[in-house]
Amino acid sequence: MQISLRVAQFDDIDSIFDIRTRVKENHLSREQLTGMGITPDAIREAIAQAPCIWIAEVEGVRAGFSMADLQEGCVFAAFVLPEYEGRGLGRQLMDKAQTFLFERYPTIWLETAEASRAYGFYRALGWTPVERLPEGDIRLEKSLIADPNARPSIE
Known part of the structure; x- marks a missing residue:
C-alpha cells in the first residue's frame, strides 16, 4: 500500500x-x-x-x-475516509500539522468531544485534556518541551 x-x-x-x-x-x-x-x-x-x-x-x-x-x-x-481508517493516515496527518505548529508555538491545542473516538486517538498521541468547554467539548494541549506554565490535566 x-x-x-x-x-x-x-x-x-x-x-x-x-x-x-x-x-x-x-x-x-x-x-x-x-x-x-x-x-x-x-x-x-x-x-x-x-x-x-x-x-x-x-x-x-x-x-x-x-x-x-x-x-x-x-x-x-x-x-x-472511513474505508482508510486504521492504516496510520491519521497519525501521519497529525504529525504534519503538529510539526508545522510547533515551528511557531511551544504549546498547541485542539478541541473534540470527550465521547468521540478522536479523543482516545489524541490521548494516545500524547495530547493532554486541560479544559471542559461549555458546549461539551474538551480542549487538549500538547507542548514541544516541558512548559512550566502548562495547564494541568483535568483527568
Missing part, C-alpha cells in the same frame, strides 16, 4: 469537502460547514496564505487531510 502525504493545492478543495462530509463521526454536511464559515473560498484562502493543509493519498486516492490554524496555534481538522 503506497501512502503519500503532501501539502494541499487548490485542486484538492473539492476532495477536502468530500472527505469531511463522508466521515461517520462528527459528520457535518456542506450546508452545516458553510454555516460555520467553512467554505471553498475560506479553504482556498488558507491554502494561499501558508502550507497549512496536508493531503494523505493511498494509491493515488485522496483519503484524508489535516489542517492547522496558524493564527490560533491549533489543529483545526484531521479526517480520514
Whole structure:
C-alpha cells in the first residue's frame, strides 16, 4: 500500500469537502460547514496564505487531510475516509500539522468531544485534556518541551 502525504493545492478543495462530509463521526454536511464559515473560498484562502493543509493519498486516492490554524496555534481538522481508517493516515496527518505548529508555538491545542473516538486517538498521541468547554467539548494541549506554565490535566 503506497501512502503519500503532501501539502494541499487548490485542486484538492473539492476532495477536502468530500472527505469531511463522508466521515461517520462528527459528520457535518456542506450546508452545516458553510454555516460555520467553512467554505471553498475560506479553504482556498488558507491554502494561499501558508502550507497549512496536508493531503494523505493511498494509491493515488485522496483519503484524508489535516489542517492547522496558524493564527490560533491549533489543529483545526484531521479526517480520514472511513474505508482508510486504521492504516496510520491519521497519525501521519497529525504529525504534519503538529510539526508545522510547533515551528511557531511551544504549546498547541485542539478541541473534540470527550465521547468521540478522536479523543482516545489524541490521548494516545500524547495530547493532554486541560479544559471542559461549555458546549461539551474538551480542549487538549500538547507542548514541544516541558512548559512550566502548562495547564494541568483535568483527568
